[in-house]
Amino acid sequence: MxxxxxxxxxxxxxxQKHLIPLRVAFDAKPLSTNxxxxxxxxxxxxxxxxxxxxxxxxxxxxxxLIPSLLLGIAKSHFNGERFNEALSVLDKIxxxxxxxxxxxxxxxxxxxxxxxxxxxxxxxxxxxxxxxxNYSSSEWTKRAYPYRLL
Amino acid sequence: MGKxxxxxxxxxxxxxxxxxxxxxxxxxxxxxx
Numbered sequence: 001m002x003x004x005x006x007x008x009x010x011x012x013x014x015x016q017k018h019l020i021p022l023r024v025a026f027d028a029k030p031l032s033t034n035x036x037x038x039x040x041x042x043x044x045x046x047x048x049x050x051x052x053x054x055x056x057x058x059x060x061x062x063x064x065l066i067p068s069l070l071l072g073i074a075k076s077h078f079n080g081e082r083f084n085e086a087l088s089v090l091d092k093i094x095x096x097x098x099x100x101x102x103x104x105x106x107x108x109x110x111x112x113x114x115x116x117x118x119x120x121x122x123x124x125x126x127x128x129x130x131x132x133x134n135y136s137s138s139e140w141t142k143r144a145y146p147y148r149l150l
Numbered sequence: 151m152g153k154x155x156x157x158x159x160x161x162x163x164x165x166x167x168x169x170x171x172x173x174x175x176x177x178x179x180x181x182x183x
Contacts, residue, residue: 001180012153015176022164023157023178031161037179046175048168050161073174 001059003042008062019069038101045072051080055137071106078109083117089131104138111144121150 005011024031026040035044043065045054045147054072070093077086086120090108093106111127114120128144135141157178158164168175 001178006155009153012155014152015155018173019176019181020164020167020171020173021155021157021176021178022161023180024159024178025182028179032179035177040179040181042179044177044179046168046170046177048165048174050165053174069176076174077159079152086174 005060005062005065011062011065014069018073043068045076047070047076047080051076063097064100064102067100067102067106070097071102071109074106075111076111077116081116083113086113087117098134104131104135104140107135108140108144111147121147125150142145 026032026037026042031037035042039057041057041059043056043060046052050080052071053076056068060068062080070089072094072100074086074089077089087110090106091108093100093102096109097103107127107130114123124147128147129140129143131138131141132148158167161175164177167173
């Protein structure tokens with residue numbers, strides 16, 4: 001990460017604009033124990049109360065890190081039931097990083113967000129259809145499979 | 151030379167900044183080697 005991803009200008013700009021970067025060694029106690037760290041790099045998205053909302057383990061190139069960080073932010077909004085904020089971030093992932101590994105999960109979560117904010121099932125079906133059309137081999141397409149029947 | 155990230159190293163400082171700046175935290179557990 002230090003050799004390739006963190007020095008990337010787009011990554012630096014994104015993190016400086018949207019996040020507070022915090023880093024400690026993998027064996028720094030008590031944090032490593034509290035967060036159950038077993039491998040590096042482990043990247044965790046926290047809200048301003050220190051609550052975890054998303055984590056990844058392993059190297060991410062610049063073109064994957066930014067959408068992954070956006071997904072973490074979106075999940076924080078989703079978990080806090082701030083669905084409009086979550087949808088805004090998810091739409092950004094889908095529009096600007098459609099080929100990233102985070103995009104299929106963003107499509108899935110967007111459908112769930114819309115369902116939870118409207119209580120109408122159609123967005124779940126639309127999410128499945130979009131996943132099947134654009135990310136047919138994704139695990140998120142499999143997870144959305146039941147929604148085809150809605 | 152391009153821009154560089156400036157990392158916080160203390161959780162309490164990061165949390166205070168996150169609240170003040172209305173941002174989330176990227177928490178990186180890394181191997182210093």
